[in-house]
Amino acid sequence: MTPRLPSVIAHAILPGSKAGVLIEMSCETEVVARSDGFKAFAAKMAEKVASNPGGVELESDRVAFAQKIDENVRIRRSHRFDVTGHGAVAAYIHTGGQVGVIVEVGTSKEETTVSKAFPVLVGDINLQIAAANPASVDRASIPAGMLERQREIYRGQVPSGRPANVVEKIVDGKIEKFYSGVCLVDQAFIRNPDQTIAQLIAAKGKELGDEIVIRRFLRYNAGEQIAG
Secondary structure (H helix, E strand, O other): OOOOOOEEEEEEEOOOOOEEEEEEEEOOOHHHHOOHHHHHHHHHHHHHHHHOOOOOOOHHHHHHHHHHHOOOOEEEEEEEEEOOOOEEEEEEEEHHHOEEEEEEEEOOOHHHHHOOHHHHHHHHHHHHHHHHOOOEOOHHHOOHHHHHHHHHHHHHHOOOOOOHHHHHHHHHHHHHHHHHHHEHHHOEEOOEEEEEHHHHHHHHHHHHOOOOEEEEEEEEEOOOOOOO
């Protein structure tokens, strides 16, 4: 197993909450990764990326900071979200920069985004993603390969000799439980386990007189392996 890289996650949201960036910076030691100076540098880099949608040169900043702390510093990854239509982008950093989340939440009316209740809802969604680590927004966005692999696992758990239709019925039941773990909108809300995230959003949408939808999210775990 590849050793975990010492790193920290930072974010920047532009005024108006129409664009934001999530970034991960790595170094050589945990002491540096958890220092206030390294976290401040990561936040500065996130702000630069967010403020320059056409791209920005960061190499000189990286080299200068690496020389200052006498450690190799690297920008592992960064992602930018821009709102499409009405809505807002928000981000959340959890556990001292070790988990980071960015989310785009859409609305049908722009005035919804400036209500007092909307940022509270978005904050709850970010906290849910950070704590519960969903794999997708909803069932439709689960990769087909992931779902089929899970079905095969469940089929293998059914005792041999069962009729095919019975096997598939058992598998379907297990898949429903699978959805409640990996689909954000199907998860139980961590602040109120009797309510799903879908129900939370529907209730808040009714309160605000709007249709609210989670368009996309991204979750970083510091030092994790990056696919591809």
